[in-house]
Amino acid sequence: MSLTNKQKQFLKGLAHPLKPVVLLGANGLTEGVIAEIEQALEHHELIKIKVPEEDKELRQQIMATIVQHTDAEQVQIIGKTQILYKQAEEPQIKLPRR
Template identity: 70%
Template structure:
């Protein structure tokens, strides 16, 4: 599934007031962190993940791994914060047609 620009703008608006649900710690991206992100996506559909890695290339690699492992869609990256969307089995967020 791909998000259109209109859908991304809609999700960005919904994500604006959200606080990061998952914060990567000193151990980086572990199976536990992936499971936590997966669980948060199932419950909330739209989440923010804080990746406090200083190196940009490493942060991009971590972001790509998160997207791959959780089958989530990338909405936006703002600095060290990643905004993810994945529709739940019973979606709460209704995306505009797009």
């Protein structure tokens, strides 16, 4: 599923007041963290993830890996915060039409 610009704008608006649900710690991206992200996506559909890595390239690689492993859509990256969306089996968020 690929999001249109209109849908991304809609999701950005919904994500604005959200706090990061997952914070990567000193151990970085582990299988446990991936499982936690998948569980949060299943429950919330739209989440923020905080990646406190200082190295920009490494941070981008971590974020790309998260998207790849969760099959989620990346809505936006703001600094060290990534916004992800993955539609649940019973969607709570009604996206605007394409």
